[in-house]
Amino acid sequence: MANSAQAQKLVYLVTGGCGFLGEHVVRMLLQQEPRLRELRIFDLHLGPWLEELKTGPVQVTAIQGDVTQAHEVAAAMDGAHVVIHIAGLVDVFGRASPKTIHEVNVQGTQNVIEACVQTGTQFLVYTSSMEVVGPNIKGHPFYRGNEDTPYEAVHKHPYPCSKALAERLVLEANGRKVRGGLPLVTCALRPTGIYGEGHQIMRDFYHQGLRLGGRLFRAIPTSVEHGRVYVGNVAWMHVLVARELEQWAALMGGQVYFCYDKSPYKSYEDFNMEFLGPCGLRLVGARPLLPYWLLVLLATLNALLQWLLRPLLLYAPLLNPYTLAVANTTFTVSTNKAQRHFGYEPLFSWEDSRTRTIRWVQALESSAQ
Numbered sequence: 001m002a003n004s005a006q007a008q009k010l011v012y013l014v015t016g017g018c019g020f021l022g023e024h025v026v027r028m029l030l031q032q033e034p035r036l037r038e039l040r041i042f043d044l045h046l047g048p049w050l051e052e053l054k055t056g057p058v059q060v061t062a063i064q065g066d067v068t069q070a071h072e073v074a075a076a077m078d079g080a081h082v083v084i085h086i087a088g089l090v091d092v093f094g095r096a097s098p099k100t101i102h103e104v105n106v107q108g109t110q111n112v113i114e115a116c117v118q119t120g121t122q123f124l125v126y127t128s129s130m131e132v133v134g135p136n137i138k139g140h141p142f143y144r145g146n147e148d149t150p151y152e153a154v155h156k157h158p159y160p161c162s163k164a165l166a167e168r169l170v171l172e173a174n175g176r177k178v179r180g181g182l183p184l185v186t187c188a189l190r191p192t193g194i195y196g197e198g199h200q201i202m203r204d205f206y207h208q209g210l211r212l213g214g215r216l217f218r219a220i221p222t223s224v225e226h227g228r229v230y231v232g233n234v235a236w237m238h239v240l241v242a243r244e245l246e247q248w249a250a251l252m253g254g255q256v257y258f259c260y261d262k263s264p265y266k267s268y269e270d271f272n273m274e275f276l277g278p279c280g281l282r283l284v285g286a287r288p289l290l291p292y293w294l295l296v297l298l299a300t301l302n303a304l305l306q307w308l309l310r311p312l313l314l315y316a317p318l319l320n321p322y323t324l325a326v327a328n329t330t331f332t333v334s335t336n337k338a339q340r341h342f343g344y345e346p347l348f349s350w351e352d353s354r355t356r357t358i359r360w361v362q363a364l365e366s367s368a369q
């Protein structure tokens with residue numbers, strides 16, 4: 001491990017560094033990137049936990065900023081060698097308008113690319129999503145697919161549309177000349193559904209289960225498999241890509257990689273029960289309690305209510321036609337592209353990932369008491 005002052009020369013910028021994935025990436029960089037001199041964390045909302053990081057050997061700079069503001073991004077990026085662009089509006093519940101989702105996810109990404117060109121930042125890692133591929137609006141299954149699996153990617157929802165557009169911008173920017181004349185090297189990582197410490201939807205399901213007397217009711221058939229990946233492994237992949245991009249620029253530049261690990265293939269609900277079960281919750285029903293047509297009706301009703309109530313209040317339940325379609329369509333990944341291209345192996349085994357997530361849910365339980 002390099003530990004001389006000379007070896008600590010790199011400046012990294014992480015956008016969205018205070019979110020669920022961003023915090024894991026920030027902590028992982030500080031643990032696993034010995035060449036780091038300065039770590040800049042750029043986010044709309046800065047977390048108080050950043051303070052504890054400022055006492056270590058790496059200079060940690062917190063920057064409150066908005067990716068939709070080109071000048072803020074360019075100022076934050078000046079002098080950075082690598083940018084990991086994680087910031088995004090993750091909204092499939094209708095909380096934000098399609099316009100806002102586009103501004104943050106697409107215009108924000110364009111601003112990051114232009115800032116690379118303007119400031120001379122040569123390496124850009126973008127957090128894309130499985131949603132760029134699917135599930136598509138036709139509900140076609142994607143079963144054990146990889147980066148080259150043919151699939152009809154047709155989107156209507158603002159979130160996947162925005163991620164697909166932003167990913168395309170990032171990949172097309174590969175090879176553009178940045179200030180100083182060197183080529184920009186970009187690549188995109190596509191996590192499936194991320195889980196682990198800090199996962200808001202897991203937290204919501206846990207609290208909902210507690211409110212329902214320790215029970216959750218099955219809504220999705222066990223046969224529908226959903227790809228999931230542990231947040232620590234997604235973070236590790238980001239750190240590795242950022243590290244290897246310079247050496248393997250010709251191979252990795254302009255490429256996409258699914259994020260994967262050894263998490264088992266299960267339905268969305270059965271997978272969540274791997275953590276919620278040991279914390280005292282029970283999933284009621286071997287089969288969905290409500291027929292699918294009724295769920296579709298309820299989801300449509302929710303969408304209608306959301307639209308009717310919008311002038312008065314924000315009604316954004318978990319169930320809507322889009323989330324139902326995603327949860328009800330098999331989407332699983334089986335690939336080793338990241339291993340072949342940059343030597344990725346998951347840092348956390350399934351057992352570790354499970355134990356860490358269970359401990360986190362258990363801590364939620366004690367902090368709620």
Ligand SMILES: NC(=O)C1=CN([C@@H]2O[C@H](COP(=O)(O)OP(=O)(O)OC[C@H]3O[C@@H](n4cnc5c(N)ncnc54)[C@H](O)[C@@H]3O)[C@@H](O)[C@H]2O)C=CC1
Nearest residue numbers: 016018019020021043044066067086087088129191193194
């Ligand atoms: N959570 C998941 O299962 C998956 C997430 N992703 C992608 O991973 C990335 C991170 O997702 P999460 O950590 O789950 O979301 P998150 O909502 O926890 O984190 C996003 C972060 O971006 C920041 N941000 C939002 N708008 C911003 C703006 N205008 N300027 C600066 N910062 C802004 C937020 O403050 C937040 O800290 C997103 O790009 C998302 O599309 C991809 C696949 C799955």
Ligand SMILES: CC(C)CCC[C@@H](C)[C@H]1CC[C@H]2[C@@H]3[C@H](O)CC4=CC(=O)CC[C@]4(C)[C@H]3CC[C@]12C
Nearest residue numbers: 090092129131193219268318319323324326327
């Ligand atoms: C009550 C319903 C029947 C079940 C609700 C579950 C849903 C809220 C979630 C099921 C699948 C999730 C999505 C999936 O993991 C892929 C994603 C990737 C992203 O980039 C962002 C998040 C998400 C869209 C994720 C959102 C929640 C689900 C739809």
